[in-house]
Amino acid sequence: MAHARDAELLAAAEEVRARAYAPYSNFQVGTAILADDGKIYAGCNVENAAYPVGNCAEPSAIAAMLAGGGKRIRRVYTTGPGTMPVTPCGGCRQRIREFADPDVVIVSHGIDGEPLEQTLEQLLPHSFGPEYLGR
Numbered sequence: 155m156a157h158a159r160d161a162e163l164l165a166a167a168e169e170v171r172a173r174a175y176a177p178y179s180n181f182q183v184g185t186a187i188l189a190d191d192g193k194i195y196a197g198c199n200v201e202n203a204a205y206p207v208g209n210c211a212e213p214s215a216i217a218a219m220l221a222g223g224g225k226r227i228r229r230v231y232t233t234g235p236g237t238m239p240v241t242p243c244g245g246c247r248q249r250i251r252e253f254a255d256p257d258v259v260i261v262s263h264g265i266d267g268e269p270l271e272q273t274l275e276q277l278l279p280h281s282f283g284p285e286y287l288g289r
């Protein structure tokens with residue numbers, strides 16, 4: 155279901171996507187997070203000549219959230235090129251899991267297509283998280 159802040163999230167994701175460093179894949183991704191403090195934090199993918207050490211947009215946005223004072227993820231909005239929804243990779247689903255409740259919605263938007271909304275629980279069922287370690 156569309157959210158009142160979706161237009162802002164989309165704009166923030168697109169703004170940061172334009173600054174993505176993706177010379178190898180040429181697949182620029184932007185992520186905007188609505189955090190528990192009501193603020194929007196954004197991050198882009200950052201690739202590297204040593205391919206495996208590049209990172210996705212989602213952890214960049216999570217780092218921006220923590221650096222800015224946000225603690226919990228309330229909504230995630232990711233944009234990328236093309237028509238297919240840019241859904242988070244497996245590792246990023248787990249990274250989001252650390253800071254989000256199961257019902258948090260992740261919007262995946264290939265910018266020339268329609269946004270796809272899925273909950274964290276749908277993307278990462280039966281997941282392992284902080285509570286297993288007493289947190």
Ligand code: THU
Pocket residue numbers: 176179181182183198199200201208209210211212232240241242243246
């Ligand atoms: N990528 C992201 O940043 N987030 C996603 O949700 C999917 C993939 C990036 C990683 C890499 O820099 C490029 O897209 C191609 O895989």
